[in-house]
Amino acid sequence: MIRKQEVLQDVVIKFAGDSGDGMQLTGTQFTNNTALLGIDLSTFPDFPAEIRAPQGTLPGVSGYQLRFSSDRVFTPGDACDVLVAMNAAALKTNLTALKKGGKIIANVDGFDSKNLRLANYPEGENPLENGSLDNYEVIKMDVTKMTREALKEFTMGMKEKDRAKNMFVLGFLYWMYGRDMENTITFLKEKFGKKPEIFESNLRVLQAGYNFGDTTETFTTTYKVEKAKMLAGSYRSIMGNQALAYGLIAASQKSGLPMFLGSYPITPASDILHELSRHKNFGIRTFQAEDEIAAITSSIGAAYGGALGVTTTSGPGMALKAEAMGLAVMLEIPLLIVDVQRGGPSTGLPTKTEQSDLLQAYYGRNGECPMPVISASTPGDCFDVAYEAVRLAVTHMTPVILLSDGYIANGAEPWRFPSSNDLQPIHVKFKTELGHGEEKLQPYLRDEKLARPWAIPGTAGLEHRIGGLEKQNITGNVSYEPENHQLMVKIRQEKVDKIAEYIPEQKIDNGPDKGKLLVLGWGSTYGAIKSAVAELVAQGQSVAHAHLRYVRPFPKNLGEIINGFEKVLIPEINNGQLIKIIRDVYFVDAKGYNKIMGVPITKGELVEEIKKHL
Amino acid sequence: MSDTTTLPPLTAKDFSTDQEVRWCPGCGDYSILAQVQKVMPTLGIPRENIVIISGIGCSSRFPYYMNTYGMHSIHGRATAVASGLKASRPELSVWIVTGDGDSLSIGGNHTIHLLRRNFDVNILLFNNQIYGLTKGQYSPTSEKNKVTKSTPFGSIDHPFNPLALALGADATFVARTMDRDPKHLQSMLLRTNQHHGASFLEIYQNCNIFNDGAFEIFTEKGSKAQETLFLEQGKPFLFGPGNTKGIKLDGFTPRVVNLEDGHSADDLWIHDEHDIYKAQILVRIFDDPKIEGHLPRPFGVFYQTDRPCYEDVMAMQLEDAKARKKGDLDKLLRGNEVWVIQ
Numbered sequence: 021m022i023r024k025q026e027v028l029q030d031v032v033i034k035f036a037g038d039s040g041d042g043m044q045l046t047g048t049q050f051t052n053n054t055a056l057l058g059i060d061l062s063t064f065p066d067f068p069a070e071i072r073a074p075q076g077t078l079p080g081v082s083g084y085q086l087r088f089s090s091d092r093v094f095t096p097g098d099a100c101d102v103l104v105a106m107n108a109a110a111l112k113t114n115l116t117a118l119k120k121g122g123k124i125i126a127n128v129d130g131f132d133s134k135n136l137r138l139a140n141y142p143e144g145e146n147p148l149e150n151g152s153l154d155n156y157e158v159i160k161m162d163v164t165k166m167t168r169e170a171l172k173e174f175t176m177g178m179k180e181k182d183r184a185k186n187m188f189v190l191g192f193l194y195w196m197y198g199r200d201m202e203n204t205i206t207f208l209k210e211k212f213g214k215k216p217e218i219f220e221s222n223l224r225v226l227q228a229g230y231n232f233g234d235t236t237e238t239f240t241t242t243y244k245v246e247k248a249k250m251l252a253g254s255y256r257s258i259m260g261n262q263a264l265a266y267g268l269i270a271a272s273q274k275s276g277l278p279m280f281l282g283s284y285p286i287t288p289a290s291d292i293l294h295e296l297s298r299h300k301n302f303g304i305r306t307f308q309a310e311d312e313i314a315a316i317t318s319s320i321g322a323a324y325g326g327a328l329g330v331t332t333t334s335g336p337g338m339a340l341k342a343e344a345m346g347l348a349v350m351l352e353i354p355l356l357i358v359d360v361q362r363g364g365p366s367t368g369l370p371t372k373t374e375q376s377d378l379l380q381a382y383y384g385r386n387g388e389c390p391m392p393v394i395s396a397s398t399p400g401d402c403f404d405v406a407y408e409a410v411r412l413a414v415t416h417m418t419p420v421i422l423l424s425d426g427y428i429a430n431g432a433e434p435w436r437f438p439s440s441n442d443l444q445p446i447h448v449k450f451k452t453e454l455g456h457g458e459e460k461l462q463p464y465l466r467d468e469k470l471a472r473p474w475a476i477p478g479t480a481g482l483e484h485r486i487g488g489l490e491k492q493n494i495t496g497n498v499s500y501e502p503e504n505h506q507l508m509v510k511i512r513q514e515k516v517d518k519i520a521e522y523i524p525e526q527k528i529d530n531g532p533d534k535g536k537l538l539v540l541g542w543g544s545t546y547g548a549i550k551s552a553v554a555e556l557v558a559q560g561q562s563v564a565h566a567h568l569r570y571v572r573p574f575p576k577n578l579g580e581i582i583n584g585f586e587k588v589l590i591p592e593i594n595n596g597q598l599i600k601i602i603r604d605v606y607f608v609d610a611k612g613y614n615k616i617m618g619v620p621i622t623k624g625e626l627v628e629e630i631k632k633h634l
Numbered sequence: 635m636s637d638t639t640t641l642p643p644l645t646a647k648d649f650s651t652d653q654e655v656r657w658c659p660g661c662g663d664y665s666i667l668a669q670v671q672k673v674m675p676t677l678g679i680p681r682e683n684i685v686i687i688s689g690i691g692c693s694s695r696f697p698y699y700m701n702t703y704g705m706h707s708i709h710g711r712a713t714a715v716a717s718g719l720k721a722s723r724p725e726l727s728v729w730i731v732t733g734d735g736d737s738l739s740i741g742g743n744h745t746i747h748l749l750r751r752n753f754d755v756n757i758l759l760f761n762n763q764i765y766g767l768t769k770g771q772y773s774p775t776s777e778k779n780k781v782t783k784s785t786p787f788g789s790i791d792h793p794f795n796p797l798a799l800a801l802g803a804d805a806t807f808v809a810r811t812m813d814r815d816p817k818h819l820q821s822m823l824l825r826t827n828q829h830h831g832a833s834f835l836e837i838y839q840n841c842n843i844f845n846d847g848a849f850e851i852f853t854e855k856g857s858k859a860q861e862t863l864f865l866e867q868g869k870p871f872l873f874g875p876g877n878t879k880g881i882k883l884d885g886f887t888p889r890v891v892n893l894e895d896g897h898s899a900d901d902l903w904i905h906d907e908h909d910i911y912k913a914q915i916l917v918r919i920f921d922d923p924k925i926e927g928h929l930p931r932p933f934g935v936f937y938q939t940d941r942p943c944y945e946d947v948m949a950m951q952l953e954d955a956k957a958r959k960k961g962d963l964d965k966l967l968r969g970n971e972v973w974v975i976q
Contacts (some may be wrong), residue, residue: 058973247975250975253975255973270963278722299961300929300955300956303956305722305952310714313711313744314711314714314743317708317718318715318718321715321722322721322722324705325719344708385761440964477682477684477726479718483681484703487704489706555864605740616795
């Protein structure tokens with residue numbers, strides 16, 4: 021049989037199935053396989069809040085979108101080229117995201133009358149048969165049947181056998197994209213090493229899927245995507261939460277501070293707790309607290325004792341931690357509060373992404389309570405930002421808020437990982453003895469950064485008391501003096517503002533320094549803004565992109581950058597939060613583009629929006 | 635712990651600070667502060683290794699008056715702050731000073747979780763059965779029908795029995811004492827410190843402004859002997875003027891007997907602080923002294939047992955993990971699946 025191989029530049033695949041169908045695993049495996057070939061990629065997992073919503077229903081659909089390309093990519097793609105639909109509900113919920121003429125790989129068994137009814141298709145209508153998919157290329161496969169067939173010699177129960185059906189699809193896709201399956205075989209071996217029958221059955225089905233593509237004559241074409249031109253170096257695939265955890269471990273190692281994580285499980289931040297709890301051999305203490313408040317206050321206790329205190333959470337947990345954050349501001353001790361944002365308010369959309377908490381991070385505490393805020397823009401960036409947040413916290417003696425979100429927390433990208441030697445050292449100096457002429461410790465005597473000394477219990481001669489009541493300047497004694505309170509409020513503010521002198525200036529990511537329109541972003545909108553602006557810059561438009569890592573304080577040249585443009589557009593996945601602060605600080609008539617649908621902004625919609633302002 | 639024998643012995647004065655003590659004159663907190671300052675120098679712990687953590691409330695001003703390390707944290711959270719500190723610095727001697735509102739109302743959750751985890755810390759719960767700092771509302775230990783600022787028609791809340799709560803949370807050391815008995819208070823502080831694990835010491839403390847005389851019946855000379863039962867390990871339950879009364883267990887029910895009526899001390903309940911079943915009954919001796927036929931209120935160590943402490947097991951897990959495979963940052967960052975772009 022004559023087969024041809026077609027070379028493609030850019031492919032978007034969406035794996036969609038029931039939340040028990042293993043779509044996240046299938047997606048991750050295909051992602052790692054792709055990454056190992058040096059192809060650039062970006063992913064977007066999209067799953068329901070329910071662990072196992074009723075099988076076959078629309079709310080039970082779990083999806084994993086992967087874009088891979090021989091060009092650089094910064095978003096998981098606006099629309100899909102290939103949709104894997106394990107059942108009717110998966111097709112129904114994802115069909116609008118499929119390009120016209122795109123491929124649908126449908127598991128026929130997932131389109132029986134029961135599944136069709138659960139997906140709310142009208143009685144007697146099957147989209148695979150009624151011609152409604154004529155604008156697409158439909159590849160029908162009896163995945164369940166073929167999986168069972170492949171496993172007919174196995175003694176396990178039917179339910180167990182059916183669990184391997186995602187491997188069939190994965191095998192088929194590996195064939196379709198001309199892949200080697202080694203990494204998945206290794207993965208299965210590690211995962212099921214102690215259960216040889218499960219390993220064997222998964223492997224058998226994976227191979228069956230591959231062979232199905234290889235031997236069935238209807239499939240005449242395989243596809244190839246070439247390596248992307250990326251910066252030279254060693255790469256691995258990384259997800260945001262994992263990168264964030266690694267950044268913290270690295271900061272603990274490089275600062276010499278043992279790390280203490282106080283955390284209460286919350287979506288989508290829990291994976292940071294899971295990851296860190298595996299690395300006790302780095303001296304990391306993870307404490308699953310009884311609630312969000314205990315999570316942060318235990319971290320404060322640890323930080324008081326000289327540990328690197330960290331707490332991780334999402335929006336609702338942030339709200340619960342607010343009072344304790346105020347305590348940390350008053351105590352002026354280093355602490356890191358990580359908020360992996362999700363849709364709000366209240367329980368909101370736990371598994372969906374939103375840049376929901378910038379204003380909460382800025383203002384959500386009682387009293388005048390300034391704290392530095394730093395944000396991560398891509399999965400790999402979570403590493404650098406976590407590392408940087410720790411540096412700020414320990415060198416400026418302040419709690420720091422780090423904002424990530426569900427999109428980058430669960431998204432993956434190739435990561436040019438650093439060598440530990442390349443990481444900037446983090447210098448920590450505990451106070452060990454009284455200074456010259458000091459009779460007793462002055463806990464609120466400051467250095468040039470306005471940072472106070474970190475004197476930890478166990479240090480003889482430096483015994484002192486601190487607390488949440490207003491502090492007298494320098495001595496730290498309780499003080500209700502009116503002038504002292506005004507002074508301390510101003511000092512605490514100045515201390516945070518002063519950080520601007522110790523962070524890099526803001527850079528323009530792409531486009532001219534001056535011009536018609538500045539698109540200003542923060543956090544996970546990075547990829548969409550970058551791609552959209554790149555497209556318009558290539559067309560010769562006068563537009564530039566600047567992306568903030570430091571959102572409080574702002575880099576000191578940000579005003580200058582903003583003033584170089586006639587207009588400013590601020591796209592956000594919220595109802596307009598950064599825009600309020602930018603307007604407040606720089607008196608600029610910035611315009612917002614706000615998408616509040618629990619999903620990222622796409623490049624396409626942003627290009628259209630930017631054009632309106634040019 | 636560092637060698638303390640070469641240092642000049644510390645005195646109570648070494649533990650006081652230059653801060654003016656700001657409790658109301660006549661407050662029971664003064665006595666507790668004095669006893670703690672007296673006991674601390676005798677513990678053989680270097681002053682710099684002692685940390686006192688408090689929450690919010692009158693009692694929580696305590697750290698400011700102790701020349702050790704200390705933190706006056708936020709309402710209800712002293713127990714959680716202390717948990718994080720102790721987890722990361724097991725060698726420190728951590729004391730929590732809290733009140734009935736702080737540890738049983740707003741911070742109730744942290745209290746029970748600290749107890750079940752069994753951090754080796756000492757909880758001094760100053761129970762005055764009232765909210766003092768907010769000027770006189772009822773607390774979770776206030777008796778039913780209490781008229782306060784927030785309960786002009788009497789409180790309808792059923793009060794906590796703090797020791798029963800602590801035992802219910804699997805505390806490993808449960809004891810009660812009172813501000814007006816300095817000797818007993820000192821001996822209980824010593825026991826609290828000796829116990830390796832979470833020690834829960836309830837201290838009856840008089841608030842002479844908002845709840846004066848709440849414990850008078852237990853603390854005043856005229857009624858103390860009749861209304862209190864002082865527990866001693868291995869000793870029979872004797873009380874009353876001249877120890878003429880005793881308590882014996884009738885099945886599971888404690889009953890008062892009169893030794894002058896021919897009952898012998900040998901028939902009485904013999905205190906065994908390591909017996910969890912008896913401790914369950916003992917903490918339930920919590921009768922309202924106004925009720926006819928009530929039992930006397932016990933003071934002393936109700937229960938003590940040894941159970942591994944959270945911070946010790948945590949440290950052990952870390953050491954085990956390090957011994958198995960020392961953390962290698964470059965290996966971690968690299969992972970298992972790497973590709974190189976030239």
